[in-house]
Each structure stands twice: as structure tokens, then as C-alpha cells.
Amino acid sequence: MLTPATAESLLQRARRGGADFAELYVERWRRRALRVLDAELEDATSAIEQGVGLRLFFGTDVIYAYTNDLADAALGELVETLVRLRGSGSGSGADGVGSVDERGAGGLDLRRRQASGLHAPSAPFESQSKGWRLERLRELDAGARIDPAVKQVEGRLLEWEQDVLVVNSEGDWVEDRRVRTRCVAGVIASEGDQTQTGYVGPGLSLGLELLELHPPASIGASAAQRALLNLRARPAPAGTMPVVIGNGFGGVIFHEALGHLIETTSVARRASVLCGKLGEQIASPAVTYVDDGTTVHGWGSSEFDDEGMPTERTVLIDKGVLNAYMVDRWGALKTGYRRTGSGRREGYTYAPTSRMRNTFVMPGDVADPADLFAGIEYGLYAKAMGGGQVKPGSGEYNFAVTEGYLIRAGEVAESVRGAMLVGKGPDTIMKVDAVATDLSTEPGMCGSLSGSIPTEVGQPHLRVSEIVVGGEA
Secondary structure, three states: OOOHHHHHHHHHHHHHOOOOEEEEEEEEEEEEEEEEEOOEEEEEEEEEEEEEEEEEEEOOEEEEEEEOOOOHHHHHHHHHHHHHHHOOOOOOOOOOOOOOOOOOOOOOOOEEEEOOOOOOOOOOHHHOOHHHHHHHHHHHHHHHOOOOOEEEEEEEEEEEEEEEEEEEOOOEEEEEEEEEEEEEEEEEEEEOOEEEEEEEOOEEOOOOOHHHHOOHHHHHHHHHHHHHHHHOOEEOOOEEEEEEEOOHHHHHHHHHHOHHHHEHHHHOOOOOOOOOOOOOEOOOOOOOEEEEOOOOOOOOOOOEOOOOOEOOEEEEEEOOEEOOOEOOHHHHHHHOOOOOOOEEOOOOOOOOEEOOOEEEEOOOOEOOHHHHHOOOOEEEEEEEEEEEEEOOOOOEEEEEEEEEEEEEOOEEEEEEEOOEEEEEHHHHHHOEEEEEOOOEEEEEEEEEOOEEEEEEEEEOOEEEEEEEEEOOO
């Protein structure tokens, strides 16, 4: 990491070069991955990466650059390059910004803040051997062998440690440490000419205690059950019908088709249909939607965002009314909205943008999820969702249903495969007419302008009065 003297010198040189605001983002990653295929070790990797990103604001114009060379000379060159690009350098050195050891007049009064350890693991990665990890993945494989139709099992254990330092010209010196673990099972099942897959991958901001909360054998069994269910399911029907969407990963529709419309990444550019709608009814009164960076051990949690601001719990939609956007520093400058600790990035090679953290629909008032099916003569139960596509500006989406069932006369009936939900996010949330109390969340990776980051999605079971279902039958 950097010394306070070096950081202060670099930031002041950037200010003398004309920047209204300067920020250094320093990180050190350690990543480990273990992969097993049919109980045999396929890959074992470990990597350490470190680097620095420098961001300069000139009004609302932003210039960003990065380097993996933390030497003073390299960092000084980074500042000089950005100031030259802007063409507004004016300082004491020949290039307008001086030398790296030069201290600016007045100095910065650095305010040090450090993570409290809210998400610290109780079983750190060093507590177990590589052999122990391999045995856990072999347990995953054994757990998935529940039927002769299971032909292939892949198990992966992913471990991340990330140390972050954010220093800026306003005097903030913020240190955070993030630890994340994920265990993933992928199963292929085949019978005759039919082949289907099943995928399960719990992850949290924890250490190896994740494998106590989610035993590997049960992860493998869950993935196999999903593959076998789809293998023996009938083709899904097509048409417009009521749909009950399952809890947990069902929240991916809200994340993709609604959440991105509430980030100032799109709102500040007026590229969202929800731009300028604060205080308006944009969803059913049954919907309260929250983005929470403070969830203890949440997959998308951290104590500070990647701009050095404490994370928070932000109520985005309150009983159908748009209450807030997710706002980073640039978004706040462009819109005037309050920052929400939502500035996130994949790593030092990306400038931060406003991004979701742990985003979910709050529990409703239907105590028994079975009551959601009552009164539906014919519909679809989308118990688990997979990937899909979204148009960022409008929220138009299509998402695959990875575990689905028909609803007949108010009861869950036979399983179906190949269903797609097609719609427009702002329209769909207006048609949510009932929400259960059984909130659960699932981890995932979200890609956007600032790279791929860990996010958590979630919801209780909920009912949508009608959605277009695409299917083969």
C-alpha cells in the first residue's frame, strides 16, 4: 500500500494540475480456485494481483488511469500523464506538477477510517490445507451421484481476499478488507437423446465456514436434482398467464430489469425510463425494494464502497413509490442526489460507477406461499431463474426458468422445462399483486461499466398477475 506522505503528494500535485478532486484507489487481491471434474482434480490456481487507480475530476468530466507499478516514480508519471491529457497543468515542475517527493502547501488533514471486521471470517483460508479442500469437493461429487442419469459432476471452490485503500483530496483515508468464498456444483444428466444441466453455487462474505453452512454433499445433490428434474420434465407451454416466481434467485428479474434502471450510471445519462420519477408510483403497493451493502456476510457486502464511503441500507422503492436511486460520486455531481455508498468496481483497472450490492424485495403479508397459487386456474410456477437478456434503457427482459412447474386449479402440477419469461421491468412490477414472507437471497456476478462484481439478489415468493411465457409446447 502507499505511505500517507506519498499519497498526499500525489493528490496535491493533481490538484495543482487543475483537478477539482483527485482519488487514489489501491488494492491487493489474492484469489484461489480449486476445480474437480468427476472427483478428479482438474485445476488448482492461486494468484496475487495489486495495483493503483487514479481518478481526476474536472467538474463532471472524469479521467482515469491505472498501473500495477507502485513505485513513486511510476505513480508520479501517472499523475503527470493525466494532467497533460487534460491540458491544464500549472505547477512548479517542468511538466507543471513537480516531483513525487514535493509536498504541497498546507498539506491534507487525513481522516483515517478502517473496517471494523463486521464481515470477518471465523475460519480463515489458512486454517485448512489444500488436501482438505479437495476432500470437500469430492464430497460434493459423491452427493451429486443420486441417479444413474448423472453423467458428469463439476465442483469448484473459489476464495477471494481483497485489501483496499481509498485516499482522496478531501482528506479521506479509508481501508477495507473483503473476504469471499463460493462453492459451485455443475451437473450434467442424460437419458437417450436428452441432456440437461443443473447448477447451484452458494457464496457469502465468509471464509471456509461457508462449507459448514452449506455442506458440499448437499450442494452437489441440489444441482443433480435440478438437472434430473428438467431431464424428465415436459416442454413448457407458451402464452400470457399468471406466474408465481420463487424466492431467492427469482430476484434476478428485479435486479436486471429494474435495479439497473435505478443506478445513476443510467439515470444521470437520462438513459433510464425511471429517470426523474422520484416520489412517483412506479410499482405495485405490494413491492418494497431495498439495496443493502451492510448485510452481515452478504455476498455483495462491504463496510466501505470503492470510493471510500460507508455502505448503507437504501430503500429504493417504498410500497411502490420510487424513494431513492443508487448514487456514486459522479452521479451525485450530475444529478444533485445524495450519495448512497454505491460506488463499486471489479478492481483497480476500472473506475467506479453506481452499482447494486445486495438487492431484494422485502417480505409481504402472505404468510403461507401456498396461498399465492390459490385462484390460478392455469399458470406457471417459476421456482428458480437462470440467465437472460435485458435492454438497459427500457428494462425489456427475457429470462430462462431453470426449474418450473405448471399451476392447475390452484395447485402446483407437473414440471416443465424450457420456459422463458418475457416482459418489461417497469410493467412487471406494477403487476405484482401478492408477496409472501419467505425472503431468501442468492449470490451472483453482475457485469456493467465498472466490470464484474459480486452482487446478491433475492425476494420472497411473489405472484405476478400476467407475464408472457415463451415455451416449446
